[in-house]
Amino acid sequence: IGSNFIITVRHDRIEEIDEIRERFLKNPSPYRSNPAVILHSMMDGAVDAYFPLVEQITENIERETEQLISEPAAGGLERLLTLRHRNIAARRAVSSHRDITLKLLHRDLPAIREELAVYFVDILDHLGSLLLEIDNNAEFVSSALEIRQNAVSNKLNSTMKRLTTIATIFMPLTFITGIYGMNFEFMPELSWEYGYLATWLVMAAITVAMVIVAIKKDWF
Numbered sequence: 001i002g003s004n005f006i007i008t009v010r011h012d013r014i015e016e017i018d019e020i021r022e023r024f025l026k027n028p029s030p031y032r033s034n035p036a037v038i039l040h041s042m043m044d045g046a047v048d049a050y051f052p053l054v055e056q057i058t059e060n061i062e063r064e065t066e067q068l069i070s071e072p073a074a075g076g077l078e079r080l081l082t083l084r085h086r087n088i089a090a091r092r093a094v095s096s097h098r099d100i101t102l103k104l105l106h107r108d109l110p111a112i113r114e115e116l117a118v119y120f121v122d123i124l125d126h127l128g129s130l131l132l133e134i135d136n137n138a139e140f141v142s143s144a145l146e147i148r149q150n151a152v153s154n155k156l157n158s159t160m161k162r163l164t165t166i167a168t169i170f171m172p173l174t175f176i177t178g179i180y181g182m183n184f185e186f187m188p189e190l191s192w193e194y195g196y197l198a199t200w201l202v203m204a205a206i207t208v209a210m211v212i213v214a215i216k217k218d219w220f
Helices: 015-026 037-068 077-106 113-181 195-214
Strands: none
Touching: 015 037, 037 077, 037 113, 077 113, 113 195
């Protein structure tokens, strides 16, 4: 940008620049006096294009977060990670735009007159609002991921608790069958007629007692 020119470089068609060009062709007087007016129009149009993008990301994150709160173990991890990547990309773009605006304001460029600087400050304020919302989105995503991780951990802990309870109930039975499974000729009650039945009754009584204890202590 100079006192009487402005050069833009673009690889693809940008609708905002085309709109500014059309306005210039229809009414060139506001732009001809100072190319900084064109620069401000382009940068302001780019900032306006960020708002619907960031709002859409915010709405999607809020929806996914609500779903995770209502159904923590319902999945949705891939969608949430995709939203996080989009939010990071949006922050990178907005941050770069803010850095460029700060440089334009602090370098005292002759092409940007003092009376136009306030309009670039307004762009800077809008970029600051966008960055604040993007940072809030990052916190929401982190919170949602933490909620999901806690839900998965709680489910795993609950499963492990049930398995441990079942193993504890059958531990005395395993001990008894281990003893009577040894190949010794002289063992207590080995030749008794009702020894087998008595062993089953003892193991059944132990099982019932262990189940009652587990229920009372809420092991399940």
